[in-house]
Amino acid sequence: MEGFRYLDGVASLRFSEAACTGCGMCEQVCPHRVFAVARGKARILDKDLCMECGSCATNCPAGAISVRPGVGCATAIMKGWLSGSEEKT
Numbered sequence: 033m034e035g036f037r038y039l040d041g042v043a044s045l046r047f048s049e050a051a052c053t054g055c056g057m058c059e060q061v062c063p064h065r066v067f068a069v070a071r072g073k074a075r076i077l078d079k080d081l082c083m084e085c086g087s088c089a090t091n092c093p094a095g096a097i098s099v100r101p102g103v104g105c106a107t108a109i110m111k112g113w114l115s116g117s118e119e120k121t
């Protein structure tokens with residue numbers, strides 16, 4: 033899954049640097065390595081890698097992350113239907 037991208041610019045991921053305490057949980061739990069923590073703050077490396085699983089927001093103790101889980105997955109499936117790469121059931 034690493035490196036898998038969905039549509040550019042559509043991920044609902046939001047991050048507040050001001051609220052971030054730099055605990056590193058988002059970096060640990062993200063399956064796509066969207067976040068990196070350095071000098072006490074997280075930052076988003078590539079928002080378009082986000083699959084909107086919600087793990088980062090669920091595990092952020094500071095409430096610095098929000099995301100609408102599942103939106104990206106649905107978008108990816110629809111994109112697959114349109115391009116013919118996703119089998120319809």
Ligand code: SF4
Nearest residue numbers: 052053055056058092
């Ligand atoms: S989990 Fe939240 S508080 Fe911790 S580094 Fe990530 S954004 Fe910052």
Ligand code: SF4
Nearest residue numbers: 062082083085086088
């Ligand atoms: S929602 Fe999931 S894929 Fe997206 S940044 Fe958070 S942990 Fe990573």
